[in-house]
Amino acid sequence: MDRLIIRGGKAVLKDRIVEGLSLVCEDGCFSALLPSDKVVPSPSDRIVDADGLFFSPGFIDMHTHGAGGADFMDGTVDAYVTAARMHASHGTTLLFPTTLTSTNELLYNTFDIYDKASRANVDGAAFGGMHLEGPYFAKEYAGAQDPRYLRNPEPSEYLEILSRSDRIARWSFAPELPGAPEFAAELARRGIVASIGHTSATFEDCDAAFRMGATHMTHFFSCMSTITRRNAFRYAGVVEYGYWQDGMTLEIIADGIHVPGTLLRLILKIRGVDSISVVTDSMRAAGMPEGPSLLGGLADGQEVIVEDGVAKLPDRSAFAGSVATADRLVRTMIKDGGLTLPEAVRMITCNPASVMRISGRKGSFDAGKDADVTIFDENINVKYTIVKGNVIYRA
Numbered sequence: 216m217d218r219l220i221i222r223g224g225k226a227v228l229k230d231r232i233v234e235g236l237s238l239v240c241e242d243g244c245f246s247a248l249l250p251s252d253k254v255v256p257s258p259s260d261r262i263v264d265a266d267g268l269f270f271s272p273g274f275i276d277m278h279t280h281g282a283g284g285a286d287f288m289d290g291t292v293d294a295y296v297t298a299a300r301m302h303a304s305h306g307t308t309l310l311f312p313t314t315l316t317s318t319n320e321l322l323y324n325t326f327d328i329y330d331k332a333s334r335a336n337v338d339g340a341a342f343g344g345m346h347l348e349g350p351y352f353a354k355e356y357a358g359a360q361d362p363r364y365l366r367n368p369e370p371s372e373y374l375e376i377l378s379r380s381d382r383i384a385r386w387s388f389a390p391e392l393p394g395a396p397e398f399a400a401e402l403a404r405r406g407i408v409a410s411i412g413h414t415s416a417t418f419e420d421c422d423a424a425f426r427m428g429a430t431h432m433t434h435f436f437s438c439m440s441t442i443t444r445r446n447a448f449r450y451a452g453v454v455e456y457g458y459w460q461d462g463m464t465l466e467i468i469a470d471g472i473h474v475p476g477t478l479l480r481l482i483l484k485i486r487g488v489d490s491i492s493v494v495t496d497s498m499r500a501a502g503m504p505e506g507p508s509l510l511g512g513l514a515d516g517q518e519v520i521v522e523d524g525v526a527k528l529p530d531r532s533a534f535a536g537s538v539a540t541a542d543r544l545v546r547t548m549i550k551d552g553g554l555t556l557p558e559a560v561r562m563i564t565c566n567p568a569s570v571m572r573i574s575g576r577k578g579s580f581d582a583g584k585d586a587d588v589t590i591f592d593e594n595i596n597v598k599y600t601i602v603k604g605n606v607i608y609r610a
């Protein structure tokens with residue numbers, strides 16, 4: 216039996232921090248979290264000394280486009296592995312490669328690369344499944360999605376896309392488009408997380424989609440409608456639905472720039488920590504020096520400039536993607552969101568695990584779950600990243 220013991224350090228549990236515990240992992244799974252004097256290592260055990268550090272369940276990023284100079288739409292195995300390694304060096308143990316609105320040809324190529332990259336990826340954050348972001352989005356809230364490829368969900372097309380890969384874990388779409396409720400129902404039937412995003416929907420459109428199985432909202436506050444006025448009448452929008460619907464989970468780009476501290480504290484006050492996850496939604500420049508970069512795939516991406524910790528359009532009129540990494544999300548939620556460390560860690564461990572319906576395997580130290588662990592100091596500088604009991608990154 217292969218055993219890894221993480222000893223010393225402070226365990227970050229759901230609601231508190233406990234010192235003096237050792238985390239025992241056997242054959243890639245958690246087996247016990249015990250007082251350190253109860254754990255007697257054998258000579259064959261691998262030991263990670265976490266003295267003076269914190270250890271938590273591994274960070275899960277359910278919305279990222281790349282990092283380390285690579286984008287998941289680049290169409291190469293190397294891009295996948297490069298991005299996975301860069302995210303691992305910032306504490307991510309599991310990520311969901313996210314596509315951009317594009318041609319179906321590029322999408323199918325990405326499906327193919329995903330499978331090859333999963334086999335080639337030995338020292339990066341693991342891949343949990345694909346997140347398709349688009350192409351069924353509202354033109355007026357396209358954000359960085361290429362408007363040339365936006366369209367309505369047609370069964371003939373999405374059934375074909377769904378038939379091309381069994382790795383689709385999540386699909387983001389606009390619920391107001393013709394055919395969207397049926398599309399949400401189809402995703403729900405297949406166990407794919409149906410997520411609302413890049414949308415001009417009304418409150419009622421969101422409610423119809425929710426009833427058909429859309430359970431999550433993509434980068435809450437960003438690229439979605441709020442209260443609008445038509446003639447003299449006011450209509451509630453997507454943001455208000457996110458405030459109101461208890462069963463709807465939300466995600467936030469917590470780079471400290473896309474959503475200001477006031478709005479972080481507002482949504483935490485309304486919905487509470489456990490309904491909200493944090494995501495990087497990072498483009499390829501995450502983890503890289505600032506300067507010129509490219510948003511989207513190498514083949515048809517657009518030029519952007521990275522400065523002040525965010526990507527901007529060249530004329531600086533709008534943000535063009537986040538360059539956040541997981542460690543930065545946790546720092547932001549503590550500093551700007553006013554959360555404790557265990558609360559901030561929940562937003563990137565058990566909450567995304569629950570949204571992606573993998574709580575049985577990920578998101579906490581419970582015995583039998585995958586031994587994914589992130590070890591970091593008091594400033595959330597990552598020292599070790601461990602996936603299924605293997606140290607894949609060490610600072």
Ligand SMILES: [Zn+2]
Pocket residue numbers: 278280313348496
């Ligand atoms: Zn995105």
